Every structure is written in structure tokens, then in C-alpha cells.
Amino acid sequence: MTGPTTTLPDNQILDRALAWRDEGRGVALATVVTTWGSAPRPVGSHLAIDETGAFLGSVSGGCVEGAVIEEALEVIRDGKPRLLSFGVSNEQAWEVGLACGGQIDIYVEAVE
Amino acid sequence: MKPDIRERLKAARAARNTVALVTDLESGAQAVIDEATRSGTLTLEGPALEAALAALRAESTGPLPVTGRRLFVRVYGLPWRMVVIGAVHVTQALAPMAAMTGYGVTIVDPRQAFATAERFPDQRLVHLWPDEFLAEEPPDAHTAIVTLTHDPKIDDPALEVALRSPAFYVGALGSRKTHSLRVARLRERGYTEAEIARIHAPIGLDLGGRSPPEIAVAVLAQVVKARYMPET
Numbered sequence: 001m002t003g004p005t006t007t008l009p010d011n012q013i014l015d016r017a018l019a020w021r022d023e024g025r026g027v028a029l030a031t032v033v034t035t036w037g038s039a040p041r042p043v044g045s046h047l048a049i050d051e052t053g054a055f056l057g058s059v060s061g062g063c064v065e066g067a068v069i070e071e072a073l074e075v076i077r078d079g080k081p082r083l084l085s086f087g088v089s090n091e092q093a094w095e096v097g098l099a100c101g102g103q104i105d106i107y108v109e110a111v112e
Numbered sequence: 113m114k115p116d117i118r119e120r121l122k123a124a125r126a127a128r129n130t131v132a133l134v135t136d137l138e139s140g141a142q143a144v145i146d147e148a149t150r151s152g153t154l155t156l157e158g159p160a161l162e163a164a165l166a167a168l169r170a171e172s173t174g175p176l177p178v179t180g181r182r183l184f185v186r187v188y189g190l191p192w193r194m195v196v197i198g199a200v201h202v203t204q205a206l207a208p209m210a211a212m213t214g215y216g217v218t219i220v221d222p223r224q225a226f227a228t229a230e231r232f233p234d235q236r237l238v239h240l241w242p243d244e245f246l247a248e249e250p251p252d253a254h255t256a257i258v259t260l261t262h263d264p265k266i267d268d269p270a271l272e273v274a275l276r277s278p279a280f281y282v283g284a285l286g287s288r289k290t291h292s293l294r295v296a297r298l299r300e301r302g303y304t305e306a307e308i309a310r311i312h313a314p315i316g317l318d319l320g321g322r323s324p325p326e327i328a329v330a331v332l333a334q335v336v337k338a339r340y341m342p343e344t
Binding site for chain 1: 125140174175184186
């Protein structure tokens with residue numbers, strides 16, 4: 001049984017991202033690289049995104065995935081990695097709603 | 113992530129090798145390292161390489177404590193597995209729950225009548241004696257072994273392999289009386305008190321539940337605890 005894909009362990013999110021790339025899809029991989037306070041997902045958590053916006057995994061339990069996916073689509077287009085910050089010190093982040101009060105940095109890179 | 117890094121990660125994952133991906137968050141340069149090899153455009157030397165290797169050995173993902181650079185290491189370790197001996201009622205609840213928690217589950221039962229695809233849809237079923245299966249796929253430090261038949265003829269061969277393996281969890285279903293008889297048999301077979309003490313029995317955290325799915329919750333809870341809090 002593979003279970004719901006949202007519950008795949010993070011190492012398998014990497015495997016899926018690599019497999020997507022092998023299928024010829026444009027793919028980005030997002031990784032939680034720093035957390036402060038009550039961030040909902042630990043450092044190392046992955047979100048894999050393809051060129052259509054399909055995604056697997058999670059980096060925040062739903063708070064900022066939408067914004068990360070938007071950035072990921074840009075990353076797939078231009079190939080340039082980005083380091084994103086969400087949290088209390090970032091007003092824009094509050095708009096996308098990291099309601100848990102934590103702060104996270106997320107690295108988004110294209111799987112070339 | 114450049115194509116060479118991608119291929120290196122893919123090969124390591126397929127070969128079940130533990131590797132670390134190190135990223136310079138400022139430049140985007142990356143390296144994949146294991147004990148013996150380094151590849152990629154990121155050069156790691158001196159304290160940075162030491163810190164990366166320490167993270168690899170500890171399977172510790174996070175920022176690398178290197179001054180003047182913003183380096184991040186992500187360690188990809190062995191997959192976590194659960195071997196369940198006995199295709200019994202508790203297993204019907206435990207196997208899908210463990211899969212959802214991230215364990216690759218294998219159900220081992222030599223009795224064809226128990227381990228049927230109808231009773232275990234989508235599960236990996238193996239009709240072998242447990243010692244035969246564990247010889248084919250030896251337990252490692254990311255393996256939990258759970259015996260649920262309380263039939264010594266099936267459970268004991270699994271426990272005998274498990275107790276001398278690096279498995280991070282060994283649990284055996286059965287009452288206190290069943291367990292004391294089991295302990296006596298293992299002593300007879302030359303197992304030390306320290307080896308025998310590795311068995312979680314009666315199995316599972318004490319949650320008070322009695323139904324098969326409740327027992328499955330208690331077992332899985334104990335496995336999760338053994339993984340993250342091994343000393344308690």
C-alpha cells in the first residue's frame with residue numbers, strides 16, 4: 001500500500017521528484033532549510049512541484065504551500081534557485097498566512 | 113540541482129546508500145557526498161567537509177556550522193521498514209497504518225490461508241518462514257520487527273534472527289505467561305539476558321485498548337517512540 005501521497009516520507013518526495021524529471025516534466029524541489037519557533041514541518045521537509053503546479057509533500061502543513069508553488073513555477077521557468085522566507089518578520093508572509101507564529105526559510109531549486 | 117547531482121542521488125537511493133546533499137544557499141552550488149566519494153561543483157574542504165561528514169554519519173539534516181558560508185546539508189538515509197510476522201487480525205490494521213507513517217511494510221506468514229491478497233489488499237505478502245525471509249532481506253538499523261502470531265513455531269525463528277540484528281525495534285505479541293515461556297525457550301537456545309531484554313513484550317504502549325485496531329495503534333506508537341526516543 002502506498003497510502004495517500006501527502007503522507008509520503010520526505011525521502012520518497014525526492015524519489016518522486018527525480019522520477020518526474022525522468023518522465024520529462026519540468027520539476028522544482030522545495031526544502032525547509034531553517035525554522036524558528038513553532039514551524040509546522042521540520043528542517044529537510046520537501047515539496048516537489050511540476051510544471052503544471054501538481055505537487056507532493058509539504059513544507060508547512062498547508063500555510064505557505066500556495067506561495068511556494070508559485071515561486072517554484074518561476075524557478076522551473078528560469079532555472080534560478082531562490083531562498084524564500086516566511087514568518088513573523090515578513091509581512092507578506094502573514095498575508096499568505098503562517099498562522100502558527102513560526103518562521104521558515106525554504107530553498108527552491110529546479111531539478112535540471 | 114544539476115544533472116550530475118540528480119544522477120548521483122538517484123543511484124545512491126536505488127542502491128540504498130546513505131548520502132548527503134550539501135547546498136551553498138547563496139551560490140546554489142551543490143555536492144553529494146558519502147564516506148568515500150564527493151561529486152558536484154561545491155568544493156568542501158577542512159572544517160566544512162568535517163562538518164558535512166559528521167552530519168552524514170549522524171544522519172542529521174540542517175545548516176552546517178561553518179562561519180562565513182551559508183551551507184545546508186540534507187541527509188538521505190536508508191528507508192524505514194517494518195517486518196510483520198503473522199498475517200493476523202492486528203496486522204490488517206497495523207500494516208496500512210505503518211505504511212501511512214512511512215514504513216515499507218512486509219507481512220511474512222508461511223500459512224497460505226492467512227496471508228491472502230483478499231485479506232491484505234495492496235500489501236506485500238511473503239509466504240516464507242520468518243528466518244528464511246530475514247536471511248534474504250536482513251534487518252538493518254532502520255528495521256522494526258513485530259511478531260504477532262503467538263505461535264512459537266513461527267515467532268521464535270523471527271525473534272532469534274531479530275535479537276542478533278541491528279533492528280531498532282523488536283516486539284512480540286503475547287500475554288505475560290506466553291512471554292515468560294518464550295524467554296525460557298530463548299535462554300535454552302543460548303540467548304543472553306541483554307539480547308532477550310530487547311523484546312518489547314507485552315507488545316505496545318499501554319493505552320488500555322483491546323480491539324485489534326487499538327492494539328495496532330499501541331504497537332505503532334511504540335515503534336515511533338523507539339525510533340525517536342530509543343533510550344526510554
